Amino acid sequence: MIRCIAIDDQLSSLQGLEKYILDTPNMRLVNSYTDPVLALKELSRAEPVDLIFMDINMPQISGLELAHAIRGKSRKLIFTTSHKEYAFEAYEAEGDAYLPKPYSYAKFLVTITRLFGNDYEASENNLANSESFLVKNKEEDHRAIMVKYADIIAFESFHNYVKIHTDKKIIIAYLSLKDVREQLNISKQFIQLHRAYIISIPHIQHIEGQRITLTNQLSFNVGDIYINEFKEFYNERVIISSRKK
Structure with a gap:
């Protein structure tokens, strides 16, 4: 510092x-x-x-x-x-x-x-590399709030702000998704599959076709420019039986 x-x-x-x-x-x-x-x-x-x-x-x-x-x-x-x-x-x-x-x-x-x-x-x-970070919350008179990565469900672009969806509340910060990608530790636990969302992989509830639903019921379709990345992500994780039908 x-x-x-x-x-x-x-x-x-x-x-x-x-x-x-x-x-x-x-x-x-x-x-x-x-x-x-x-x-x-x-x-x-x-x-x-x-x-x-x-x-x-x-x-x-x-x-x-x-x-x-x-x-x-x-x-x-x-x-x-x-x-x-x-x-x-x-x-x-x-x-x-x-x-x-x-x-x-x-x-x-x-x-x-x-x-x-x-x-x-x-x-x-x-x-x-830390497990948490401080961010100023617009909804609390810009008070700095400590946020744990494990609690984050998604980052959502919201006009000139970013909504940080957590399992406790939504924090509105004067950031962009570019700021999130460049300044925070989102390389392993998070993935971007839509221009408006960076999501927590552990908080994916289910995937139906190209529609992703998170544990807070936030849902979106995979963006066109992220299709190849989505297919790679999906194929690496989906389990398919080796038995013949």
């Missing part, structure tokens, strides 16, 4: 950065500041973190001055600023990266991956 601090006197910029951090797996925002003087006071006696994001052009004390004072409190330091002329000074202040505003989420993610490399990838692998 990459533990982060964000410092920016512009509230809108800070909120955008906070969202990027919250939307990125294996990153956690420890604290954020719009007041660089308060940041200096608190961070000087706080435990070190993995990463500090810092604006450069701030009142009372600049990001460059603040960086010199608290550089030892972070493994990595990323300067964020709309003033490109500060690039050289940023590196002089031992900055590890420089994100000129406005920067996209893609640019943000590329920078994080470049700085943390194997550490970040290892964290992703830990998430994929």
Whole structure:
């Protein structure tokens, strides 16, 4: 887990950065500041973190001055600023990266991956290999809910969200099925046989022709583009008597 601090006197910029951090797996925002003087006071006696994001052009004390004072409190330091002329000074202040505003989420993610490399990838692998994961549930004011893979019946695409059907309730998360495939451990226990569903194999109740019914009575026909994968899946598991009729 990459533990982060964000410092920016512009509230809108800070909120955008906070969202990027919250939307990125294996990153956690420890604290954020719009007041660089308060940041200096608190961070000087706080435990070190993995990463500090810092604006450069701030009142009372600049990001460059603040960086010199608290550089030892972070493994990595990323300067964020709309003033490109500060690039050289940023590196002089031992900055590890420089994100000129406005920067996209893609640019943000590329920078994080470049700085943390194997550490970040290892964290992703830990998430994929775990038996459960946390997801924010829209139906519970976006509270983070712990979900066990064993409890999941299906992931269902639902407008801009994904419904996670479990044996206890339905969780609605701001995800796509692409996010599910890329970030979660669905390689063995789950299969996608329809563009709108990723299903748990142990929760298949019965198959009739090309129609699949799950233990919660969710039912669908295999999608045309998944026919070959379905046939392979079915033939590997169906038991047929060897006796002659």
